[in-house]
Amino acid sequence: MVQNIAVEKETTQSSTWSDCVSSRAVDGYIYSSSTLEKCSSTNFDYEPWWRVDLRNTFVISSIAITNRWDCCTYSKNNFEIYVGNSLINNGTGNSRCGIISFLSIGQTIWLNCAGLTGRYVTVVIKGCSDYLTLCEVQVMGAPVPLVENLALNGIALQSSTWPGGSPQRAIDGNIDSNFFHGSCSSTDYDFGPWWMVDLQSTFEIHSVEITNRRECCRERIRGAEVHVGDLHQKNGTENPRCFNNSFMDFGDVWLFNCSGLMGRYVTVSIPGTFQILTLCEVKVYGIPVVLGVQNVAPDGIPTQSSTFYTEVEWHANDRNFNSFFEGHSCSHTQGDFGPWWTVDMRNNFIVSSVSITNRDAVSERINGSEIYVGNSLQNHGLTNPRCGSIPSLNAGKTMWLNCSELLGRYVTVAIPTRNEFLTLCEVQVIAVKNPPMVLQFQPDHYPTFF
Structure with a gap:
C-alpha cells in the first residue's frame, strides 16, 4: 500500500534556526498551519539541507514539498530532492528525484520519483547560501518487495576441491563457519582460484553476503572479487564486478551491495595469485528479471x-x-x-x-x-x-x-x-x-x- 511514510520519522538538518527543529517537516500538519511555528528551518547556511530517515528501504512514487503561508517565496534558488541508501554528502550522492525551481507562498508541489528506492530522502538548496524552510515533506511509498537467498537453489562449481570442501557446501544454508563441521567449501592451492554458483536463471542481484572461516585461515578470502553476469566463459570472471574484498577477519559476515547487477552466475575469485579460496556461506539476494529486460x-x-x-x-x-x-x-x-x-x-x-x-x-x-x-x-x-x-x-x-x-x-x-x-x-x-x-x-x- 502506497502512503505517506515520512510522518514522525527521524529527521536532521544542516543547522536549526531558533526552535524550528527538523521534525516539524514531518509532523503531519500540511495545509492547516503552514506558518513558521509549524515548519522546520535551517540557519542561513551555504547549501542548507534537510533529511528524513525512513528506517527501511521503500519504493518512492512521489514527494511533496509545502512552503510556509506567511512569507518567503523561493524563486531564485533550486530545491533538489534525492532518494537512496547512502549518507555520503548528507545524501546528495543518491539518485535525484527532481528539482523545484519555483515555490510560492503556501504552495505544495509534487514531484514524480518514478519508483526510486531508498531509505533516505534529502532536500537541499544547491550552490548558494539561504534558509531552508519546510512546512511539510510528504513521501509517498511502499515497502520494497522481499528478496530471498537465491543461492540455495543454485548449482556450485569451483576451480578444484580440497578434501571435504565441496563447492555446494557454500550454499547449503548452514552458516556454521568452522570448516571441520562440514559446512565450508574450499579449493586446492590454485593460481587464481574461483568458486561460482549458477542460479539457473537471470536475476537482478541487489546484494551478496559472504561468511568467512572462523577457526583459522582468515586470509584465504583476502583479495577476493565477486562478479555477476550472464557470461559463463572464464568462469564468470569477465562479468561486471560487484565488489572486491581487501580484508575479512575470522568468522566475519559481510554484505556487499551489487546495485541491481543482472546475471545468472555469481563468481567469487582471487585473481593473479596462488591461493586457497574458502567460503563458509554465500547468500545471493535479488529478484527475478522482468520479461523483456x-x-x-x-x-x-x-x-x-x-x-x-x-x-x-x-x-x-x-x-x-x-x-x-x-x-x-x-x-x-x-x-x-x-x-x-x-x-x-x-x-x-x-x-x-x-x-x-x-x-x-x-x-x-x-x-x-x-x-x-x-x-x-x-x-x-x-x-x-x-x-x-x-x-x-x-x-x-x-x-x-x-x-x-x-x-x-x-x-x-x-x-x-x-x-x-x-x-x-x-x-x-x-x-x-x-x-x-x-x-x-x-x-x-x-x-x-x-
Missing part, C-alpha cells in the same frame, strides 16, 4: 554536445566494448563546458541500470560525470531524475549504476560543472518497455507534478 541503448538515437574529429556519438552505443580509443569505438566531445551525451530510446522504458565503459587512457576525464533518466530534453536532459554519478573510474573499466526503475525516454551522461572532454566507449541501458504495473496513489489533494 534488455540493453535498449543500441536501438536509440544518440546526440552529443560536440564531436571531436571522427569520434561520433553513436560509437557509444554500437555494441562495441573496445575501450582502446584509437580503435574508433568511443564517442568524444570537444573540450566543452558541461559536455553531454544523450540517447533517445524512442519509447518510454523502466530503466533498472546503466553502465559506462571508460577509455584506455586519461581516465580522469570521466570523473564527476552524472547520469540522468527521464522524459524531458530541457537543458539536454539534466533536469530529469539523476540515476547516479561516477566519482572516478579506472582506464578501460566499466561501472554499473542502479537506476532503481526510473521511468523515461532519454538517458543523458554529462559533466555539468567544468570544461572537459566527455569520452564514452560504451553506454548500456538495461530496461523494460511498457511495464505491467505502475504504482498509483490518491493523495488528499490533487498533486501537480513538476
Whole structure:
C-alpha cells in the first residue's frame, strides 16, 4: 500500500534556526498551519539541507514539498530532492528525484520519483547560501518487495576441491563457519582460484553476503572479487564486478551491495595469485528479471554536445566494448563546458541500470560525470531524475549504476560543472518497455507534478 511514510520519522538538518527543529517537516500538519511555528528551518547556511530517515528501504512514487503561508517565496534558488541508501554528502550522492525551481507562498508541489528506492530522502538548496524552510515533506511509498537467498537453489562449481570442501557446501544454508563441521567449501592451492554458483536463471542481484572461516585461515578470502553476469566463459570472471574484498577477519559476515547487477552466475575469485579460496556461506539476494529486460541503448538515437574529429556519438552505443580509443569505438566531445551525451530510446522504458565503459587512457576525464533518466530534453536532459554519478573510474573499466526503475525516454551522461572532454566507449541501458504495473496513489489533494 502506497502512503505517506515520512510522518514522525527521524529527521536532521544542516543547522536549526531558533526552535524550528527538523521534525516539524514531518509532523503531519500540511495545509492547516503552514506558518513558521509549524515548519522546520535551517540557519542561513551555504547549501542548507534537510533529511528524513525512513528506517527501511521503500519504493518512492512521489514527494511533496509545502512552503510556509506567511512569507518567503523561493524563486531564485533550486530545491533538489534525492532518494537512496547512502549518507555520503548528507545524501546528495543518491539518485535525484527532481528539482523545484519555483515555490510560492503556501504552495505544495509534487514531484514524480518514478519508483526510486531508498531509505533516505534529502532536500537541499544547491550552490548558494539561504534558509531552508519546510512546512511539510510528504513521501509517498511502499515497502520494497522481499528478496530471498537465491543461492540455495543454485548449482556450485569451483576451480578444484580440497578434501571435504565441496563447492555446494557454500550454499547449503548452514552458516556454521568452522570448516571441520562440514559446512565450508574450499579449493586446492590454485593460481587464481574461483568458486561460482549458477542460479539457473537471470536475476537482478541487489546484494551478496559472504561468511568467512572462523577457526583459522582468515586470509584465504583476502583479495577476493565477486562478479555477476550472464557470461559463463572464464568462469564468470569477465562479468561486471560487484565488489572486491581487501580484508575479512575470522568468522566475519559481510554484505556487499551489487546495485541491481543482472546475471545468472555469481563468481567469487582471487585473481593473479596462488591461493586457497574458502567460503563458509554465500547468500545471493535479488529478484527475478522482468520479461523483456534488455540493453535498449543500441536501438536509440544518440546526440552529443560536440564531436571531436571522427569520434561520433553513436560509437557509444554500437555494441562495441573496445575501450582502446584509437580503435574508433568511443564517442568524444570537444573540450566543452558541461559536455553531454544523450540517447533517445524512442519509447518510454523502466530503466533498472546503466553502465559506462571508460577509455584506455586519461581516465580522469570521466570523473564527476552524472547520469540522468527521464522524459524531458530541457537543458539536454539534466533536469530529469539523476540515476547516479561516477566519482572516478579506472582506464578501460566499466561501472554499473542502479537506476532503481526510473521511468523515461532519454538517458543523458554529462559533466555539468567544468570544461572537459566527455569520452564514452560504451553506454548500456538495461530496461523494460511498457511495464505491467505502475504504482498509483490518491493523495488528499490533487498533486501537480513538476
